[in-house]
Amino acid sequence: MDKKQVIKHLESIAVHLELKGENAFKISAYRKAAQALERDDRSLNEIEDIGSLSGVGKGTKAVIEEFIANEETETLNQLKRDVPEGLIPLLNVQGLGGKKLSRLYHELGVTDEASLRAASENGDIEALSGFGKKSVEKIIKALDEQGTRPERLPIASVIPTYEALVSELDQLEDIERYAIAGSFRRLREDVKDLDFIIATNQAESVANQLVNLSGVKEVEAKGETKVTVVVTGEWDMSVDFRLVEPDAFVTTLHHFTGSKDHNVEMRRLAKEQGYKISEYGIEHVETGEVETFTTEEAFFERLGLTFIPPELRETGEEVEMTMPNLISIDDVQGDLHMHTTWSDGAQSLEEMVVKAREFGYHFMAVTDHSKYLQVANGLNEERLRKQRTMIDEMNAKYDDIHIFAGVEMDILPDGSLDFDDDMLAELDFVIASIHSSFNQDEETIMTRLVNAIQNPYVDMIAHPTGRLIGKRSGYPVNVEQFIEQAVEHDTIIELNANPNRLDLTWSWLKVAQERGAKIAINTDAHNYQMLNDMATGIQAARKGWIEPETVVNTWSVEAIQQFLTKKKGEASER
Template identity: 70%
Template sequence: MDKKKVIKHLETIAIYLELKGENPFKISAYRKAAQALERNDQSLDEIDDFSKLDGIGKGTNAVIVEFIEAGETETLNDLKEEVPEGLIPLLDLQGLGGKKLAKLYKELGVIDQVTLRKACENGDVEKLSGFGKKSVEKILQALDEIGKRPERLPLSDVLVLPQLIEEELEKIDDINRYSIAGSMRRLRETIKDLDYIIATTNPKQVADSLVHLSAVKEVVAHGETKVTVIVESKWDVSVDFRLVAPDEFYTTLHHFTGSKDHNVEMRRLAKQKGLKISEYGVEEEETGKIHTFDSEQAFFEFLEVPYLPPEVRETGEEVSVNHSPNLIELADIKGDLHMHTTWSDGAQSIEEMVKKNIEKGYQFIAITDHSKFLRVADGLDEVRLRQQREKIKEVQAKYPEITIFCGVEMDILPDGTLDFSDEFLKEMDFVIASIHSSFSQSEEKIMARMRTAMESPYVDMIAHPTGRLIGRREGYALDIDTFIDWAVETNTIIELNANPNRLDLHWTELRKAQEKGARIAINTDAHSYQMLDDMAIGVKAARKGWIERDTVINSWTPEQLQSFLKTKKGEA
């Protein structure tokens, strides 16, 4: 029995309660109990009394205990007898919530997609009170679209859109200011739609311009406070524009940046102070006076909450952290320690990459092409790596303003050995080890491979530790907690791979890593010029994990970094 199963069980109960049309507060009580477990750092065995956690009381505690002991609970078993399983996916249909579904089930015997469609088509649904012609139309349309597009899209599939949209927003005269909001602003790794907040004194004019943006494929809503359009890229993506008066801009921006849980917490806190937060401002309940703000910082200050950047506004618990975190910023980054060149599968030469990194203002980089095992990437063997070192020396002489580390991204082989001997690795300035093969091995084997790499005094860093590709590949069976412990124990750097397809390690794990004292490097793993720009996304992902500057080794000077690298080799 593990914690994840218990959390899942509580959430499942909540879903069934929703379908039963239960009291919404009871439903959210189960969700809150699940969250309470999720936020708690301890493992299941370490928690001696669940009801001591905030949000878990007598009832949910009993459910948890029963589930741990029996592997099932009477609560859920009873619910399953009352509510057919086939209704659950129907909750995802736009416009159908628990109550309406409960009604469809009780009055028309709808139990799944097929019976729902039938009931719509033979006119039964239309006759039901609370439903009408339009509801039937919408349900049928939603049924047609089910499964066409994943509900949430991987970040990297959507990332091009803001650039495209903002280029044109810049040109609309009546826009006073604008900002992206929603999960994109918080850098969630999957995105459902895009939200923009626009300040204007001429909403009608702006709305008319918005529906004519070149990327627009379809206009869904065209009002004076809200415009919704569908834009076409790899997928159809819905974009909401909220038009507000300039003085409401920052409270609206905060509101639509979310997350929902964050907003709930902020409002709860405001309420204790006799204040009411809405997207239009903060109202004093007693006098009705409404406060608006010149910045989000001012908004937080007014509520006496230390400023929280958008990336960390997730669970709501951040609201009660009573200091502003000193988070890493893009400007702190002094170098990039993972990139490829034409020597293996990169697009640019060593010199080209070096020049581009100098333009970025970096003080150091590591050239880290693939090792010989990775034939598809034209990985380098010992001979070619030595040749490359000579080449790097030449380039280094030409560009003394930047320190170039001779590195390699060495494969950890399926049999658990490394692609190079210690004797050879000794020659390298910076050695990355990573797994690119045999992803389906058991956790035991994967961990053994990691252990070998981390124990080597010459392996400085593990790249993209889990191997996941967001929305496409799960990653191999890594025991992340143990991995982090080993990283601390062996002085091995953990990478945060800034590639938006990866963002690996994940932000929740990064936070744990920092708490345990691990060192993090944010790297682009660039295979071309353009990918060097992913550093900005990497830094945001780090901030999302509350990563502070001192944890990030590429915020250090080249000298600090060099001396740190020596400690692992025992040369310090």
């Protein structure tokens, strides 16, 4: 029995209560109890008294203890008797919440998607008080559209849409300023829609321009404060534009950046201080005066807080915490993972060097694939040595950047490495990674990873889990054990900045940093364009509360050389 199961159980109770049409505060009490468990660092066994957690009271404590003892609770069992399972997915239908579904169930016998559709089509729902023609139309439309598109879109498929919109928004008239909000601003790995906040005194004019943006397929709503459109891209997605007077811009931006939990915490805190927060400003409850702000920094300061970066606004607990010194893009001195035409990259070695210099980098590592990866034209020993002489020439030619001669070496399915130690000793920077046999069991995968980590010539493990966000889950990794091993053997853990990967993910990076791991943030660029992914990588790192000292890319060339020499020294002592 672990914490995750308990949390799931409590959430299941909350969902069932919702469908019963129970008191909203009772429902959120179960959710809060689940959250309290989630937020606590300790494992279930380490928490002596569950009831001592804030948010867990007499009732939820009893439920949790019963569940731990019996792996089931009478509370949920009873709810399951009261609420048909088929109703649960219907909560996802836009416009249907617990209260309405509860009525549909009790008054019309709706128990699942099929009976909901039937009741919609035969006029039963329309006849119900509180429902009407439009409600029915919406339900049928939602049922028809379900499954045509994933509910949330992976960030990589949304970035192009975002960038296209930004370049158009920059051209519009009557906009004082605008910004992206929502989960995209917080860099969630997948998002449902895009939210833009626009400051303007000419809402009507701006609204008229917005519905005419290229790529707009459908206008869902067009009012004085809000325009919602559907734009085409890899997937159709809806984009909300909130039009506000310039004074309210900052508080609106904060409000729609969320997360919901963050906002709840902020408002609770404000209330304690005699304020009321809304998207229009901070209201002084006694005087009714509403204060607005020109920067988010000033907004937080009003409540006695330091600025909380958007990436950290998730659970709400960040409101009470001291803000870390987060890494920023300006800290980055180089990129330690990229490919050239020697393997499967699009640009030549020198082209990549020139580009890296334009980024202002002081170092880079050229890390083409190794021979096992034939589809990528991986390098054998001979070609690798030849490449090295060219890298030496580059180092002689350019004195403002240091190029590490490296390789991205495959960890083979049997756990062995693609090169022997003698070859590895010739290289400056050795990456090891898995590109094959993803379907092996966790034990076999871990043997492969640990074998690579323990080899002192291996400096870094790239994209540790192999996942592609929203597309494939990667190979099974015991991440906790992986981090432990990496720390013990002083092997760098990569945060692959490619927005399809973001691997390791931010929540594990946080753990890695706490355990003392070294992290590198790399683009794994296969062309010029991909070198820009560093920005996304930095944002992902910030979401994991990563500080510059943890990240190898912030070091000086000398510091990196020292680290690599030290690792090599340990290798030769073996």
